[in-house]
Amino acid sequence: MDSRPFSVYVREDGVYLEVKPDIEVGKIEIIGYLKRQGIDVEEGLIEEIIDQRRGEIVKVSDQVPPSAREALIEVEISEDGLTASIHIIPPLDERNWPSPQDLEAELKKRGVVFGIKEGVLERICSEKLGHQWIVVAEGIKPVNGEDAVIALKVDVERLKPKIEDPNVARVDLRELGAVINVLKGQVLAEKTPPKEGRDGINVLGKPIKARQARDKSLPKGSNTEISEDGLKLIATIDGNLVPKDGKLHVMPVYEVDGDVDYxxxxxxxxxxxxxxxxxxxxxxxxxxxxxxxxxxxxxxxxxxxxxxxxxxxxxxxxxxxxxxxxxxxxxxxxxxxxxxxxxxxxxxxxxxxxxxxxxxxxxxxxxxxxxxxxxxxxxxxxxxxxxxxxxxxxxxxxxxxxxSLQQELKSILEKLEDFREKLNSIENNLNYIRKLEAQGKIDQPKKALMLQLSKMKLQLQYNLEFYEAQRQKLEQEVAKINEACxxxxxxxxxxxxxxxxxxxxxxxxxxxxxxxxxxxxxxxxxxxxx
Structure with a gap:
């Protein structure tokens, strides 16, 4: 739609003006526009229309200059240069509508040479789209680069009191979290590489520079290394993570210069x-x-x-x-x-x-x-x-x-007792099934059970032999200690x-x-x- 706060109509008997309601406009803007078309008007009449006759189509001149009988083509370029729009004031005789070539020639007069939409120019002319601004050329927006990002994978904000009891929000001032333990091979920081920007071009054919991305270095400090792909900072030893001078250091020893206190x-x-x-x-x-x-x-x-x-x-x-x-x-x-x-x-x-x-x-x-x-x-x-x-x-x-020896010996003795009880139970069950077998009363499920119990018996016997050897070994060690004490x-x-x-x-x-x-x-x- 036409974005002007007023419209001008050229007819056989003169020139007419319509000022749109509720839109701010000044008489100088209207008079200046009409004069550029070769139409002289009275200031008082324009003031009257603005003040009292908005929304009406009012005749403002009996004279129709020859130029008004042709289409008036206006070209507007956006401030960023990325769009160009055309506004056509139709000619008095619609047979004089401009051609797509006329519109393109007018664009080139204004320096618009890139991104012209030929299909849009043809539509404007074929559908005789007047009194509205239509985008007819578009440039390419620049794509700004994205800076590299360093993400810490270890919480370095640890020097804060911890909540001891969340129900009463009591703070344990002894738990300051001053030590940050890391393990060899642990990822300390990870880098997202920068994304390069892409320059744009405006409708005048001039390049629009994109902001270039900035790279960042991983904060490599003592006892750390950067991965082969350059994207990870890795600890090379177990230790305490110490952020210092913008670097991450892993120290094998944690030192306190004074007392361990609050x-x-x-x-x-x-x-x-x-x-x-x-x-x-x-x-x-x-x-x-x-x-x-x-x-x-x-x-x-x-x-x-x-x-x-x-x-x-x-x-x-x-x-x-x-x-x-x-x-x-x-x-x-x-x-x-x-x-x-x-x-x-x-x-x-x-x-x-x-x-x-x-x-x-x-x-x-x-x-x-x-x-x-x-x-x-x-x-x-x-x-x-x-x-x-x-x-x-x-x-x-x-x-x-x-x-430690006494505890280990006690554990072995308990296991031996448990194995003996299980072995005794299995022996009793096997003896019962064997009696059934001797009497010819054994069925297939009992045969399967006998096979399973036999396997369990062998495993328990192996366990008994193994732990019995362990018991003897430990008792010998205890005896040697007793002799030397x-x-x-x-x-x-x-x-x-x-x-x-x-x-x-x-x-x-x-x-x-x-x-x-x-x-x-x-x-x-x-x-x-x-």
Whole structure:
């Protein structure tokens, strides 16, 4: 439709004007347009039509200039240059309608040379479409490039308190999530490549430049590598993910410069942890490998897949718990639970604690090297300078028991008992079916059952033989440990000490010096320290 706010009609007796209702228009716009067509009008009449006679077709001139008898072709190009439109004011004599070639020539006068729609030009002329703007040429829009995108595959926004109880929205300030564990081969970041842009062209035949895409580099840091296709950043070791200076680094050791407290939170790390300060009351440190503590461990929890080294000792207040798959070493242990799958090595003292070691407990570094109060147990040997104290504090010592071996042996014995019960049941059923067979009363289902039971019997017999061999092997290992177990006191052993070896208990009733306790033929004996 015609987008002008007015229409002009040329007839035999003159020129007529129609101003459309409710559309903003000024007399200068109308007068200027008419003058360009060679038509003079009175300003007052135009003002009257705008103000009072909108929607009426009003004669504004008796003179019809020759130019008005021909079609008037107007060309409009959009601001972005992507479209060109034609508007035709029809001629007085419809036989003078322009041809498609006339329209194309008018377009070229205005510089329109690209994207001309010949079919549309033909339709305008054949259907005599006047008084409306029609798009007759279209350019090609540019397609802007899309920048490369780097997507992190690991949550690096971890330094936030976690909700402890969603029902009351309580926040556990110990859980800061400061450690980001990643595994060797894990994808840390992934890149979506940039998409190149495509230039466009306007109806004037001029190129329209597209915005070109920008590439981005994967944030490769220490102990990471980029995949062969260049689209993935991969960890080359197990460790802690550390974003720094726009890069992602994987560090094999997690270090804390000061204390583990509310500023650091609990630590759970796949590798080794080094803490230069202390571990405060109520916090936990879990490491897949070693834990080193420069200060004191208070009523905290430590779990290590390797060894634990505590330079400042353990002041547990009855709540500390330290476990390690390898050695545990400390300056002292006071009111704590300590368990090692290897050795416990203490320099000064073990006081009022529960200490367990698969192999040895040693307190030989200090001048006193004392074990007093609580319970200490080891698979092979416990050695110290002083055992117990002068006031006779109850101190329990147990050697010759390896908890892991005892647990494994117990499990094997339970399996053997279960296999024997099942084998006995199968034997009873087979005997019954064989009797039926001897009497000629066995049918096909019972024959199938007999075959199945026979197969089960063979499997159970194999299991019994296998686990019986395992039992014997473990019992031999336990016996060797029992033979080698010792309690060695380089200084003084006081009354109040209770020594347990292979279930045999010896209560120390008088002060003993420079002594070694050992098991021999159902008794606990002692000899000079060796």
């Amino acid at each position: 500023g650091v939170g609990n630590i759970n790390f796949i590798g080794s942890v080094v803490i230069k300060g202390s571990i405060r009351d109520g916090f936990s440190v879990v490491a897949g490998s070693d834990i080193q503590v420069g200060g004191v461990v208070e009523a905290a929890t430590l779990r290590a897949g390797g060894k634990v080294m505590i330079r400042g000792g353990i002041r547990g207040m009855g709540k500390a718990s330290i476990e390690a798959e390898s050695d545990i070493m400390a300056l002292f242990i006071d009111q704590a639970y300590v368990k090692s799958n290897s050795n416990v090595i203490v320099e000064r003292s073990i006081m009022h604690s529960t200490v367990m070691a698969t192999e040895k407990i040693t307190v030989m570094g200090g001048r006193k090297g004392i074990i007093v109060g609580g319970s200490s147990s080891a698979g092979f040997e416990i050695s110290c300078v002083t055992l117990g104290n002068e006031i006779g504090t109850r101190t329990e010592i147990q050697v010759g028991v390896v908890p 010792r309690v060695k006191v380089k200084g003084v052993c006081y009354p109040g000490v209770i020594i347990n070896m292979r279930g045999v208990i010896y209560m120390v009733k008088e002060k003993m010096e420079y002594v070694t306790f050992y098991y021999d033929k159902g008794e606990i004996k002692f000899s000079p320290y060796f």
